[in-house]
Amino acid sequence: MQTSSRISINDREYEFSPGETVLEVARRNNIFIPTICKLEGASPTGACRMCVVEVEGARSLLSSCWAPAEQGMAVHTESSRVVESRKTTLELLLSSGDHKCLLCPATGECTLQDLAYLYQVPGEKFAQREVPYRMEAVNPFILRDFSKCILCGRCVQACQDIQVNNAISHGYRGIDSKIVAAGDRPLKDSDCVFCGECLQACPTGAIVSRDARFRPRSWQTTAVRTTCPYCGVGCQMDLHVKDNQVQRITGAKDSAPNYGRLCVKGRFGFDFIHSTQRLTAPLIKEKGEFREAGWEEALDLVAANLGRLKDKHGPDSLAVLSSARSTNEENYLVQKFTRAGLGTNNIDHCARLCHSSTVAGLGSSFGSGAMTNTICDIENSDVILVTGSNTTESHPVIATYIKQAVKFHGAKLLVVDPRGIQLTQFASRWLRQNPGTDAAWINGLIHVIIQEGLYDQEFVQSRTAGFEELQNAVQDYTPEKVEQITGIPQAEIIDTARMYAGANAASIFYAMGITQHTCGTDNVKALANLAMLCGNIGIQGGGVNPLRGQNNVQGACDMGSLPNVYTGYQKVSDETARIKMARTWGVNDLPATPGLTSTQMFSPAGESIRGMYIIGENPVMSDADSNHVKKALKGLDFLVVQDIFHTDTTAYADVVLPACCFAEKEGSFTNTERRVQRVRKAVEPPGESLTDAEIVCALSRRMGYCMDYKSSEQVLQEIAEVTPSYAGIDYPDMERQGIHWPCTQPGEKGTEILHCTEFACGLGNFQPTGYQPPAEQRDEEYPLWLTTGRLLYQYHTSTMTGRIKGLNTLAPECVAEISPEDAESFGLTDGELTRIYTRRGSINSRIKISPRAVSGTIFLPFHYPLAAANILTNSATDPESGIPEFKACAVNLEKLE
């Protein structure tokens, strides 16, 4: 082997490593070679011929994006032959359509325009081709102007190789070539999910956002780097701002976790920021009507009422719901105010409804209840087990990594899900379990793995405790028995067990399908058992990875917006922690008993609660059994709700306080992979609205507990001071890219993979679990299962997405998914309006007969206030974590006359 490999570029020598292309060597050394079709992250296609270079001794010019660097190669990047070739290529491209720039929204960021200018190509050499295809503008987000398409194929690669949505491809041939969706239909009638990756990849104005025309162009706006406010992936993005308006959003190409990728909500779902429906002034309810009020009056009223209730009924008569949408800093302040100011541990947030069972389950198995590995680490997995997660809709950007791992890295995907979710198309195995039987199939896999001796004995011996108990507990879970319970054929159980155990590195991804059961914590523990058994913890490409649903639900948990812990999961019952917090917070003592969970607050246990402060949450829509929640809210003496919009919950408030959204404040969010990332202010808030931090500090001052901070940075400094896992995290280190906690020392890089040499709790705990059926069973009266979940185009209770016209065009109303067999037996036809009812209430919804639905089960999205699925759901909870059983209850439906 050669010790050094060198090529000469423009008469200077450069080293290269084997496999590098000429273009890569040039770019690494800051030598300019123009490219059009080369897309970062995808393999080169050599389609555009712009990157040609002259190689001495070679007969023709070579595409540098393709050509591997070779020892002794002499390359010229701007020889007259090269320049002539590029000029001709540009002339041809310019004649390929209608490339007039004056009215083109891409002006200023168009590669074709830039190169024509650079090489002084007027585009007059050849006659302009008549483009036979008309502009497509029949969807809410993406405009396709085929007269500006140069068929470079970047959009196809963006769609197929980066996002792996496979919605578009090259169609027809020769002069008729066109980028097409299936059937050459408009995007809205195709598999397109409007992620907009094609738009970001398009080097000309052929794909632009629908409203790009006559909006400010790239040089007129200022980019503000921030974190997406939707799901827990935490995509980094740039808000392009002009005149205090967010004009558009682009994915940050240079930053993890998304490297430029976004989904439809992240890229196009920002109109809510400037919605005229935003709350702009505090509102006080008088005689059943809200009237606008000043901050002084409103806050005085809130402080007086909370103070009165506290004095009269004690601090535990008050409860606070903090928000997984707010920043870490704000969550820290809210729980500090609750504990030190109000004097109660009655604080919780919506993590109770999504991953409290994860925090409890993984916490006791591993010592830490968060994703063990990172998003980008997915590419190192040989086998990926996805269960109870409709990843392409709920965490679209994480799904791109899973699909890429299957398509490009040869990973095997195992999907265990009753619904025929999109990921099943990429799966090597798809197991369809009966709803609520997860512990059974997981134990079935463990049974087979132990029986066949496929487990990692060394890992089990050296890193874990409780193997024998596990062995005993799964003894009964033979494939035959598991087939009876779950409906999964035993051969598939055995086969899947072998695949999982046989992998060098196998990762597990799960979400609400596992957690939202009365046995949610046990389900999580069972997955943890499976991963530990095969030594898949603490290694690259392994792990147990709960996908968290909200932008900052991880952070809100980390910050102690939970009834039993302070920041970093330091227990309120631990005296040392309590003394440390009391000292930092300047109070004599803090309550030592854990407070009520959010589900308890709305249950009989919460009857002692007289006053509530709800920040950025909408329990009327999001909690199980809405009617029950409404009754509890009505029964309060005083309710204050703080939000950016009116919600179904603000209707019950005595005072409504207008808050700022993510684009209007500084701070940080912690994403699902424990990465703490910056949130930056891009625009001024509307009207009188203030940040959650400003409001809670002002309220706290009025109630006699002073919280005074100059900036969110100062708050984070305090968080770092009292939280070992955040001790090394500060704004300067986060400037370019977020940091994974634990990061225990300033200047440290953070921890990407947890439990590498030792579990957070020392030895990993095998915690045997057994199958336990859902709390409510199907019967004659309610013969179907109901499961609830998310759609791609809406988000949570649709407070934000409900205000975005385009998203509502794509997913306008609640549609229940039903199998053809069930539709037939109920005598229903596709699109029919039905009444869906459970023991708790009823809603009206259209049905869709879908191949995704499994017979015996209907699926409802929970986003729509007019057909609120949670009117139907069961509020029975998991005893350990308090999570309600959103994923299984008994339901019936009938045709609506």
Place this chain on the structure above:
Amino acid sequence: MQRYFRPENKDIRENMWQEVDGIVRVYRNKSGGITQVLREAQDVVGYLPVELIDYLAAGMNIPKSEAFGIASFYSLFSLKPKGRHIIRICTGTACYIKGVKEILNRLEQVYELKDGETDSQGRFSLESVRCLGACGLAPVMVVDGRTYGSITPERVMNILEEHP
């Protein structure tokens, strides 16, 4: 399950769907099998309606866009219904010089048949081709696989009238 999700298309009858399903079963796990599946399904149905391409793609578990890309790329595939008789007329240099243009004009006048299209009765489909390798017989026409040389507009009319 499948019967619920077969797309509606008037040209595809129940027995055709069964044949199509059989074809998919044969090639399902063969990589690159889609081209064969498209060809054989076209033989069954006569052409490739987009609904059928979608259905085949789903059956083969490949992206629908990719299947359409392939179906629209190869001239072997037709996305439109074909006539009962396929006319191929050579428009290569020799045939052109020998007056094939007049024949094409006549077809348009008499049957309203344009290149690449099918007449409204579904009787004829016309495809111009480049050189059938029989330039000595120019102009040349192939009807349903049978070759006719030295054709004139009148002769063409006579031949076609034998194809009801």
